[in-house]
Amino acid sequence: MxxxxxxxxxxxxxxxxxxxxxxxxxxxxxxxxxxxxxxxxxxxxxxxxxxxxxxxxSLAEIARTGEELREHPDTAEALSALFEEKIHVVDARMAELAALRDELAARVGTGCPLRAAQG
Amino acid sequence: MxxxxxxxxxxxxxxxxxxxxxxxxxxxxxxxxxxxxxxxxxxxxxxxxxxxxxxxxSLAEIARTGEELREHPDTAEALSALFEEKIHVVDARMAELAALRDELAARVGTGCPLRAAQG
DNA sequence: CTTGACCTTGGACCGTACTCCACTGTTTAG
DNA sequence: CTAAACAGTGGAGTACGGTCCAAGGTCAAG
Known part of the structure; x- marks a missing residue:
């Protein structure tokens, strides 16, 4: 191709x-x-x-994943560890998002959201 | 300050x-x-x-939110709309993350995750 | 009245992730 | 055989989000 x-x-x-x-x-x-x-x-x-x-x-992080995959192409454990690590990152990000979502949802319908919070 | x-x-x-x-x-x-x-x-x-x-x-997006807040500082509806919009964005991002998480989780413990997928 | 911590500005520089361009070579379709 | 569509290279330029620096102004403490 x-x-x-x-x-x-x-x-x-x-x-x-x-x-x-x-x-x-x-x-x-x-x-x-x-x-x-x-x-x-x-x-x-x-x-x-x-x-x-x-x-x-970042591209550098993604490239590193690719490299590790290339270096241990047959070690199922190494790969599992790698993906589990990524899953933790993803979980953390999701938690952050959930928190932001709640924060936003709490402000919807209230009189004065964030108003005082933007100098 | x-x-x-x-x-x-x-x-x-x-x-x-x-x-x-x-x-x-x-x-x-x-x-x-x-x-x-x-x-x-x-x-x-x-x-x-x-x-x-x-x-x-992006900073530009965040700044826009701040501006809209400044422009409609007393319109609860405008603010609610703004936050609801943000919530949709956040929900979409969370869905993406959940999909990636599932994808990763599915590969953990399997023999050959992504191996064929990195030219 | 000087020292030092704080503040000002303008402008240069950095890393990330592209994007565009000019010039050149190769392949394919008519 | 020529033209179009594809490919190659190198290098410049762009946008974003800072980061650093030099030259200088302000202010409180000793």
Whole structure:
């Protein structure tokens, strides 16, 4: 799969994918003519990248996950540990969101929400 | 309250607060000598800013909320609408997180999570 | 009346994550 | 064979969110 098709399927530009390659988020083989060649699973990986990113993980963090996955490709334990760690992060974020939600909900319908709180 | 104390209480640097003033996130009166003077509620506002920020809202979005609050300081309905909107955003984000969490949890303990998904 | 802590401004700089551009090479369709 | 559509490179530029610094003003304590 060449970069154009990958870009279309992953919903990003070629430039973004080249940038991701530069920072180690994706790796492509090269065809004899120099064109990048990606396996089809890269689409799923890039979708995962987008998701993780919108949830607040930096590209560096995401790349690290990818690397660890590459380093321990057959150690189910290492992977489980990695994902459990991510789950804790996600849980913490969800708790924060729930708190904010409650805070917001509590103010709905009251007379003077946050009014005094914005210098 | 001068900038140094505000910075200490809000857990950020003076430079950050000056930057926030520049982009309209906070407004300070000036003392006769030119020093900024903030009301004590600014501390709460800055804490709110930090929270909203870690939850993925940009400074521009947060500033817009603050502005709308300033424009309709006595319209309970407008405020309620604003917060309800925020709550929807938060709910959407939480749903995304829950999906990611499930995805991660499903892979824990399985033999080959994501392995094929990182070109 | 000086020292030190605090404040002011403007502007340079940084890291992250792209985005665009010019110029060039390759492949494909008519 | 040519034109369009695709690919490559390097480098500049952008937006966001700060962070640091130099040069200087203000103020309370000794």
């Amino acid at each position: 060449r970069i154009g098709e990958l870009a279309a399927q992953a919903g990003m530009t070629r430039d973004t994918i080249r940038f991701y390659e530069k920072v180690g988020l994706v790796q492509g083989r090269r065809l004899p003519n120099g064109y990048r060649d990606f396996p089809p699973e890269t689409v799923a990986w890039l979708h995962y990248v987008r998701t993780a990113q919108t949830l607040g993980f | 001068r900038i140094g104390e505000l910075a200490a209480q809000a857990g950020m640097t003076r430079d950050t607060i000056r930057f926030y003033e520049k982009v309209g996130l906070v407004q300070g009166r000036r003392l006769p000598n030119g020093y900024r003077d903030f009301p004590p509620e600014t501390v709460a506002w800055l804490h709110y800013v930090r929270t909203a920020q870690t939850l993925g809202f």
